[in-house]
Amino acid sequence: MDTPLPSAIAAWQSRGRRVRVLGHEVFVLDEGPKNDPEPLLLLHGFPSSGFDFHLALPLLAAARRVVVHDHLGFGLSDKPERYSYSLHEQADAAIAVFRALGIERGHLLAHDYGTSIATELLARRHQNLLPISLSSVTLCNGSVHLELAHLTPSQRLLRAPLVGPLFARIAQKPIFKAQLRKILGDPASVSDDELDLMWTLMIRDGGRERLPTLIGYLDERVRFRHRWTAALLAFDGPAHVLWGRRDPVAVTAIAERLATELCRARVSWLDRLGHYPMLEDPEAWSGAALAFLDGLEKPEGQARAGS
Numbered sequence: 001m002d003t004p005l006p007s008a009i010a011a012w013q014s015r016g017r018r019v020r021v022l023g024h025e026v027f028v029l030d031e032g033p034k035n036d037p038e039p040l041l042l043l044h045g046f047p048s049s050g051f052d053f054h055l056a057l058p059l060l061a062a063a064r065r066v067v068v069h070d071h072l073g074f075g076l077s078d079k080p081e082r083y084s085y086s087l088h089e090q091a092d093a094a095i096a097v098f099r100a101l102g103i104e105r106g107h108l109l110a111h112d113y114g115t116s117i118a119t120e121l122l123a124r125r126h127q128n129l130l131p132i133s134l135s136s137v138t139l140c141n142g143s144v145h146l147e148l149a150h151l152t153p154s155q156r157l158l159r160a161p162l163v164g165p166l167f168a169r170i171a172q173k174p175i176f177k178a179q180l181r182k183i184l185g186d187p188a189s190v191s192d193d194e195l196d197l198m199w200t201l202m203i204r205d206g207g208r209e210r211l212p213t214l215i216g217y218l219d220e221r222v223r224f225r226h227r228w229t230a231a232l233l234a235f236d237g238p239a240h241v242l243w244g245r246r247d248p249v250a251v252t253a254i255a256e257r258l259a260t261e262l263c264r265a266r267v268s269w270l271d272r273l274g275h276y277p278m279l280e281d282p283e284a285w286s287g288a289a290l291a292f293l294d295g296l297e298k299p300e301g302q303a304r305a306g307s
Contacts, residue, residue, distance in 0.1 A: 021096035044071065046217065048075070048201065067106070072085065090117050111140040122231035183249050243268070243269055245271050247274045
């Protein structure tokens with residue numbers, strides 16, 4: 001049985017609600033001005049949750065309506081035992097959340113694992129199967145092109161068919177925290193308390209046992225590479241590649257390739273930051289995200305220069 005939630009997570013939980021989609025309950029936060037016709041739709045990464053955005057959310061929601069949900073198997077959402085956790089099903093769940101909230105169009109901002117959900121949404125858009133309109137897409141530090149990524153030891157172990165379940169059972173918080181620090185631009189930029197909260201959200205409600213299944217998204221990145229690359233090449237809307245330059249996993253070569261594939265891409269480099277820029281420097285990350293969105297609302301000649 002899970003222990004009571006730490007106060008920071010309990011406070012976060014109290015701000016959101018659970019939405020029933022596809023037979024399961026998904027935790028959702030919906031903040032900022034409700035009359036915003038084009039909300040910012042955040043998709044979080046692996047193995048964490050929407051809580052990754054908790055420091056940035058007040059900055060984003062001061063200007064925009066912001067919606068963030070925990071994917072199934074993550075954070076405060078349901079973690080069903082008998083479930084595939086396919087990225088396609090995660091895309092189904094995201095769409096169901098947006099529709100439950102009455103969202104008809106919005107700006108997509110995806111980090112890490114979320115970038116693959118985003119590319120599946122783009123693929124459906126390309127096929128005229130996406131029921132919402134995407135006003136823009138921002139991709140942040142995700143290994144969309146897996147062949148260019150440098151996976152962590154934990155990712156490699158979890159991915160191994162026989163070793164993965166054993167590693168998930170025996171992995172301890174100190175190992176988790178040490179590996180997380182190695183992928184930050186500055187290992188001291190995120191507090192111990194922050195990493196403790198990330199661990200708590202990851203393992204609660206059977207989350208530890210779900211990790212070997214969840215890591216299957218890496219194989220899907222290989223299996224559906226052509227589908228998702230075609231979707232990137234076909235997307236003709238405004239795009240933003242927002243990248244922590246010191247990320248040792250989703251390396252700069254991935255960002256550079258995305259910038260060539262997205263025909264209207266703007267690139268924003270966060271020079272000092274690594275794989276979790278929204279936690280390492282929420283002000284810089286939020287500022288870059290909002291500057292891109294603000295630039296879309298100005299005449300082209302007045303748009304802000306890239307950083």
